[in-house]
Amino acid sequence: MTHAVPPPLPAPTEIIQFPLDVDINAVVNDIVHDWAESPVLQTGNADEIQANLPKNLPRGGAPMSRVLAEIKSVAGAYRRRNAHPGFFGYVASPGLPTDPLGHAMTAALNQNVVGYPGSPGAAVTERTLIEWFRQLCDFPVGTDGVLLSGGSLANLAALAAALYDTVGEAAVRDGLVAEGHRVPIILAAESVHFSVQRAATVLGIGQNQVRSIAVDDKFRMDSNALEQTLTAAQDRDELPFCVVASAGATTTGAVDPIEAIADLCTRFGIWLHVDAAYGGAGLLATGLRPLFAGIERADSVSMDLHKWFYLAFDGSVLLYRNPDAARRVFFSQSDYVQFDQHGPAEEHMFFHLGPELSRRFRALPAYLAFRYYGADRLGHQVQYNADCVHYLAALIEAEPDLELVSPAVLSICCFRFAxxxxxxxxxxxxxxNRRIRNALQESGEFFLSPTDIHNRPVLRVCAISHTTQARHMEQLIEFVLASGRELL
Ligand SMILES: Cc1ncc(COP(=O)(O)O)c(C=O)c1O
Known part of the structure; x- marks a missing residue:
């Protein structure tokens, strides 16, 4: 029996093809060049913003000029300018001038960096970046790592590796029931980032299994309290599997005493994860590096590129001292992906080291920035941010109407008009102080995020923008004093 030959399929009438007739440079410059004159945060009524966008699925296309105008009137107009010199909220990177180029190239190359075979060049670039960060942390040769979307995912991946490393490989297949009735617990300072509790939920051990360790008067984990909790856990049905040390803490910048914590982890045989999501960039600055002593002894370290490394969202570097511990959790094969756990470099798989499979080429913007500026120049910038905040703390201490609540550490300090x-x-x-914080934001010149210390509001300054200078610290103090006195 013969089959009829189908008629030829005609070419589509409308073909999507390169290049796009738009000046990308002009679009980017339009976005990045207005931060100094515009308010730090421009917000508005959601319905009013929505009115600028078509609500119905656009069946037909529109001219690019119109599409760009829509985006400008919504995402361009209503946004927080993280690169504004007066943006001191949260821990949000300003984005570097190299980023639009890096992100455009990432999109143009459009690599799915699952592993080497499908994206050899991107894989080697990412592994190069991981190697640079290994050197930054003084980790041993044999360390491996992966770029994830952020600190939350990095903490989750590290805690997963720590958990299964402790309860044993059988639990990877059978679940935690295989371990019996000992309750796995995480130990972290009470100031630890809440992503650790969220990770505990996802891992199925429960948020209440994150044991809060008291902090000292400088908001650092009290290593004596940690020792007591570890000792007490031995007498209970508890299985401490990870200590999370912060370098530095989101609220105060405090860096936990990593060396003392590492000593305890060695003694009790527990995985040490250092959450350096915010503070990791301090390793680049000679004046700050001593604060991180002991980080080289950790089992895993996470460092967000999109925090103090200044890079645009998103990316976090996660390092494992013993990558096999991560592989035991994340290694998997399927009918279409079959690579060895310990294959050659040409079979390297990033998804064996973390929960993501498809991933964009996150390493490229970071590679561009580190190669173009160099680690030392970035480090000088990091040091300058820290110097500015120390200067701010000195200004606060010199002013009787102000009270320094937490000292300047890394690039954070907290104070009050009092x-x-x-x-x-x-x-x-x-x-x-709540009203002063609102007034700062309404001025459009400054932005401080709401923060409480010991259940009382503070004015928290986190300076991680390369646009911030000492004069902005002086202006902030002037504003707070003037606003506070007026409100009185
Ligand atoms: C210390 C610390 N760890 C983890 C995170 C979570 O990072 P991400 O927002 O990238 O998930 C943050 C966020 O601010 C942080 O400050």
């Missing part, structure tokens, strides 16, 4: 005659009236001081 005239001496009013200090006992904490309720009024708290209200006043």
């Amino acid at each position: 005239p001496v005659s009013m200090r006992a009236d904490t309720a009024s001081i708290d209200t006043l």
Whole structure:
């Protein structure tokens, strides 16, 4: 029996093809060049913003000029300018001038960096970046790592590796029931980032299994309290599987005493994860590096590129001292992906080291920035941010109407407007400081995110923009004093 030959399929009438007739450089410059004159945060009514976008699925295309105008009137107009010199909120990177180029190239290359075979050049680039970060942390040869989307995912992956390394490989197949009735617990300072509790939920051990360790008067984990908790855990049905040390803490910048914590982890045989999502860039600055002593002894370290490394979102470097521990959790094969756990470099698989499979070429913007600026220049910038915040703390201490609540550490410090005659009236001081924070934001010149320390509001400054200078610290103090006195 013969089969009829199908008629030829005609070419489609509308073909999508390169190049796009638009000046990408002009679009980018339009976006990045207005931060100094515009408010730090421009927000608005959601319905009003929505009115600028078509709500119905656009069946037909529109001219690029119109599409760009829509985007400009929504995402361009209503945004927080993280590169504004007065943006001191959260821990959000400003993005580097190299980023639009790096991200455009990432999109143009459009690599799916699952592993080497499908994207050899991208894989080697990412592994080069991992090697640079290994050197930055003084980790041993044999370390491996992976770029993930952010600190939350990096903490999750590290905790997964630590958990299964402790409970044993059988649990990877059979679940935690295989371990019996000992309750796996994580130990971390009370100030640890809440992504650790979220990871505990996802790992199925429960948020309440993150044991809070007290902090000292400088907001660092109290290693004596850690020792007591570890000792007590031995007498209970508990299985401590990871200590998370912060370098530095999101609220205060405090860097936990990593060396002392590493000693305890060695003694008790527990995985040490250092969450350096915010502070990791401090390793680049000679003046800050001593704070991180002991980081080279950790089992895993996470460092967000999109925090103090200044890079545009998103990316986090996760290093494992013993990558096999991660492979035991994340290694998998399927009918269409079959690579060895310990194959040659040409079979390297990033998804054996973390939960993501498809991933964009995250290493490229970071590679571009490190090669173009060099680690030392980035480090000088990091040091300058820290110097600015130390200068701010000195200005605060010199002003009787201000109270320094947490000292300048890395590039964070927290303070309050608190005239001496009013200090006992904490309720009024708290209200006043909330209103000052709102006034700062309404001015469009500054942005501080809401933060409480010991359940009382503070003015928290986190300076991680390459646009911020010492004069912005002086202006902030002037504004706070003027605003506080006026509100009184
Ligand atoms: C210390 C620390 N760890 C983890 C995270 C979570 O990082 P991401 O927002 O990239 O998931 C943050 C975020 O601010 C952080 O400050």
